[in-house]
Amino acid sequence: MNNVMLCSATIGFVISLVTYGFGVWLHDxxxxxxxxxxxxxxxxxxxxxxxxxVDYKSYNDSAKYLSYLLTPATVCLAIPLYKQMALLKKNFRAILIGVLAGCLTSMGSVLVMSKLFRLSHADYVTLLPKSITTAIGMGVSEELGGVVTISVAVIIVTGIIGNVIAVGMSKLLNIKSPIARGLMCGTSAHAIGTAKAMQMGEIEGAMSSLAIVVSGLMTVILASFFAMLG
Structure with a gap:
């Protein structure tokens, strides 16, 4: 009986680790x-x-402990940023303008698409925080009256897409500056995009880490304004 309970309590945890490990192996x-x-x-x-x-509740109950690692993992992103502090100070104005442009583009595109496809206000505000990290996005969605679970799914999908196309978009648009490439990843695809930015280079990773924080704060400030437009 105890063995069955232990298996049930860890099945989601094991499935998550094994499937992700296989994904890393396949990518490599x-x-x-x-x-x-x-x-x-x-x-x-x-x-x-x-x-x-296996029903989702059983899986989630045994896998939710992995979520506790999200916050410390995000905090660790400050390390590469600290190493590039001189570069940050030198390009401070350009970085702020770049991240602001990314945030406005992200929420502006959601507004336009919501009008085009005639989405309800609840659906619209659910999509607004799509490009910021999950921890902040959940709070923004809940505050604006969106569906938090869908917001989380949209944030994850956005991050994956950003991770997949980051290198290709950099080549397509001829973006060679490591600062610009890092800001692009962090502003549009939060932590998942930052994982790709770190593979691209140390500067890219540091700038992407910064972009996660700045874009999150800017989205919190601007989201209420954009919510009134939809």
């Missing part, structure tokens, strides 16, 4: 951006839960 093996470890992990987890008929 293929070297393809589309083989994003998180994307592979999500897809495999869904397949396993459906095949084994």
């Amino acid at each position: 093996k293929t070297k393809l951006d589309i083989m994003n470890p998180l994307l592979i992990s999500i897809a495999l987890t869904i397949v396993i839960l459906l095949a084994c008929k």
Whole structure:
């Protein structure tokens, strides 16, 4: 009986770690951006839960402890930023303007698309925090009257897409500045984009880490204004 309870209590934790580990292995093996470890992990987890008929509540109850690592992992992003403090001070104005432009573009595009597809106000504000980190985005969505669970899903999808296309977009738009590439990743794809930025280079990782914080604060300030427009 105790063994069964222990298995139930850890099944989600084990599934999450194994599927993500497989995703990392597959990405390293293929070297393809589309083989994003998180994307592979999500897809495999869904397949396993459906095949084994494990309900979401049971999975979430045993996997939720991984979420506790989100905050310390985010805080650790300050380390590469600290190492590039001189570069940050030198480009402070350009960084602020760049992140502000990214935030306005993100929320502005949600506004335009919501008008175009005639989404309800609740759906609109649910999508507004799509480009900021989950911890902040959940609070923004709840405060504005959005559906928090959908906001989380949208934030994750946005991050994965940003992670997958970051290198390709940099080449397509001929973005060579490591500062610009880092800000692009952090502002548009939060922590998941930052993971790609760190692979691109130390400066990219530091700037992306900064962009997560600044874009989060700017979105909190601007979200109420944009909510009134939808």
